[in-house]
Amino acid sequence: MNVAIVGYGYWGNHLVRNFNNSENWNVEYVCDLDTNQLAKVSKLYPNIKTTSDFNEILSDPNISAIVISTPVHTHFELAKNGLLAGKHIWLEKPMTASVEESEELIAIAERNGLILHVDHTFIYTPAVRKIKEMLEKDELGDIHYFDSVRVNLGLFQHDVNVIWDLAPHDISILHYLSPKKVLSVRADGMAFHNFNDKKIESIAYLTVELEDNSIAHFHVNWMSPVKIRQIIIGGSKKMLVFDDMEPMAKLKIYDSGVSIQTRDDIYNALIQYRTGDMYSPAIQHYEALASECKHFYECIKLNKNTDTSGISGLYVVRILEAANKSLKNGGVPSLISY
Ligand SMILES: NC(=O)c1ccc[n+]([C@@H]2O[C@H](COP(=O)([O-])OP(=O)(O)OC[C@H]3O[C@@H](n4cnc5c(N)ncnc54)[C@H](O)[C@@H]3O)[C@@H](O)[C@H]2O)c1
Numbered sequence: 613m614n615v616a617i618v619g620y621g622y623w624g625n626h627l628v629r630n631f632n633n634s635e636n637w638n639v640e641y642v643c644d645l646d647t648n649q650l651a652k653v654s655k656l657y658p659n660i661k662t663t664s665d666f667n668e669i670l671s672d673p674n675i676s677a678i679v680i681s682t683p684v685h686t687h688f689e690l691a692k693n694g695l696l697a698g699k700h701i702w703l704e705k706p707m708t709a710s711v712e713e714s715e716e717l718i719a720i721a722e723r724n725g726l727i728l729h730v731d732h733t734f735i736y737t738p739a740v741r742k743i744k745e746m747l748e749k750d751e752l753g754d755i756h757y758f759d760s761v762r763v764n765l766g767l768f769q770h771d772v773n774v775i776w777d778l779a780p781h782d783i784s785i786l787h788y789l790s791p792k793k794v795l796s797v798r799a800d801g802m803a804f805h806n807f808n809d810k811k812i813e814s815i816a817y818l819t820v821e822l823e824d825n826s827i828a829h830f831h832v833n834w835m836s837p838v839k840i841r842q843i844i845i846g847g848s849k850k851m852l853v854f855d856d857m858e859p860m861a862k863l864k865i866y867d868s869g870v871s872i873q874t875r876d877d878i879y880n881a882l883i884q885y886r887t888g889d890m891y892s893p894a895i896q897h898y899e900a901l902a903s904e905c906k907h908f909y910e911c912i913k914l915n916k917n918t919d920t921s922g923i924s925g926l927y928v929v930r931i932l933e934a935a936n937k938s939l940k941n942g943g944v945p946s947l948i949s950y
Pocket residue numbers: 618619620621622623624643644645646649666681682683684686704705706731732733777
């Protein structure tokens with residue numbers, strides 16, 4: 613199937629390499645407004661056509677799908693025009709700059725029978741697949757809390773704050789593992805630098821209240837001296853730590869928990885702590901993007917939604933939008949209305 617990739621920056625680079633290596637795809641065009649970037653494409657991949665004119669791709673009937681890997685504020689317009697031209701769309705995270713835009717793209721894709729895929733890459737990693745498998749087998753029990761830390765030094769984005777840049781990864785993982793309804797979002801953050809006279813938060817803490825009395829917390833930071841990529845999931849049966857910086861033992865399962873037994877005749881609760889074994893399950897090794905390229909192709913062939921369709925993109929954008937609102941209001945929780 614012929615694909616065009618729009619935006620050959622940091623991430624576009626990885627996309628072109630993976631689509632080009634895939635036996636399912638033929639990369640017909642790479643499009644970028646920056647001709648220096650296009651020159652790099654021509655040098656590495658002499659067979660791929662390059663263009664700065666997006667319309668050239670829209671009007672080419674041989675192109676079945678368009679991959680959009682440009683800055684967030686351009687996603688909606690490019691994706692909308694792509695869908696209206698009858699192309700399946702792979703859209704980078706975060707899907708769009710607003711809930712309204714995400715909803716419109718979902719509606720256009722549905723109306724036209726097209727696949728709208730959002731690149732929440734972590735969902736295609738072997739580690740996240742393994743956690744999902746464990747949840748499906750009820751090994752962890754119900755999720756009581758989800759606590760993530762994603763901090764490092766740079767890369768600063770110029771058009772979005774650190775929440776829009778880093779939190780989509782963890783929010784999309786939460787959605788994939790346990791798609792509970794979000795009730796409210798609270799965000800605290802701080803901006804220390806100006807970009808084009810605009811203050812952009814580079815550190816933030818998000819607290820998300822979910823239905824069924826559970827909670828998620830996301831800590832994101834572009835200014836940390838150390839790189840941490842960690843998620844703790846507190847299940848009613850077992851607890852899990854996902855440390856993506858670990859080369860081998862990325863997942864650790866703790867047979868730990870707390871159970872509270874109340875007696876009718878006494879007021880105080882009796883709390884029992886359980887600290888059992890810890891083990892690290894074996895997980896496979898493969899590149900998430902390669903598996904995602906194959907999945908996108910198969911879903912187009914079967915005309916079925918991908919594991920990270922517009923719905924998952926919208927879930928993420930809904931939380932991001934509410935987080936920005938809370939930031940503006942000094943950390944007052946934003947209630948989510950559906
Ligand atoms: N899935 C992931 O893990 C992951 C990782 C990093 C970035 N991303 C996402 O990928 C997207 C791009 O991020 P990046 O870090 O590669 O940015 P970047 O700035 O490095 O690259 C963006 C490229 O898009 C080009 N561009 C801008 N507007 C364009 C337009 N209208 N038409 C054609 N080309 C245009 C720019 O010239 C640039 O080469 C963002 O949405 C980002 O959030 C996803």
